[in-house]
Amino acid sequence: MEEYKDIYTIGREFGSLGSAIGYKLAEKLGIKCYDKELLQQAAKESGFCQEIFETHDEKPTASFLYSLVMDTYSSMNYSNAPFMDMPLNHKVFLAQFDAIKKIASGESCVIIGRCADYALEDNPKTLSIFVHSELEDRIKRISKRLDLSERKAKDTIIKKDRQRANYYNYYTSKKWGEARSYDLCLNTSKLDIDDCVEVILKYREMLNN
Template sequence: MIITIARQCGCGALHIGEQLAARYDIPFYTRKSLLEMARAKGVLAEMDDFFEERPVDELQFAISALGHDEGPLHSRALDILSDMIGQSECIIVGRCGNYIFRHRSDLVSVFLKGREADRIRAVAAEEGVTPRKAAAIVHDMDDSRVRYHMYYTHLQWGNSADYDLCFDSVRLGTEKSVALIGQYIEGLGIRRKEA
């Protein structure tokens, strides 16, 4: 089983991912842990931009996208991540996971969203910043994720058709969000592989 979690900023994805990892006793990968895995495997140099989420050059993106209906040109990093994970069971936050692992039959892809005001409050509390600063963080991060996802997948980030579950995790809270995802997994009949 692989669970991928995409999210708007301020939706508690890390807490939800940690609880899911504990519940299913499978590894939990964030940007930082995947970066360390890439470094250990000697492939970090090929994935540097992928991990750094550098701002996408809009002109370069537009030029690279012209006439390429077969898919994104920037797939090397996606292929490397797919190879690093293979058929392992895990939970991945971000990194276009829903796209990379879309062909796995044991994929459960989740998109966490929330009302903007609720997410701003959550970020302000979590980061210990003013609501104004939190609003800037939320807007900047979400905008970055829109461009990042489009750059690597040519798909619209947050489009509900690209995920199994899309729900407001801020209103629901961490524990109930984990329970909802668990209920969905049970409904699908997906079972953990025996070690």
């Protein structure tokens, strides 16, 4: 019988502190957190260079010209004909999808974004979480973090959220940010990082009882 590990997936609005919560949760539990690290793992497993994953990271499509150039490169790495016929963004998604499943099969961990909840929806030990926050709070955080004007910070947030939503909605059968798509939703305008971690741990404890 397969032994499942405790997996935590975190979807997040840009500027909601979702990544910070993921890393804090992982630190508290003594397990790994995969965010950009997932791109490195997927690149290593697939044979694609990491730059390709970074370019396509949580984006549903790429320009035709870039895809054409990168498809020429990627054709040197795979010999499977059906796989070869796929658009590059699909190849990248599948490689990342496989990396997520492989990581989750070998260790308890936290995985941030990248449709991990969808990739692991058949894993009974996966707890999917979505972190959101009031726009005003996110604008202040991003303005400070990236040294942007509040207007520019707002534009950046809207763009990043749209990219993440399009990516999630494109590749999954669920809707990004909709409560029914996740086990637990947390509002960081009302709870700080430590509070969110405690809520997640308490929720897991209740599920295990």
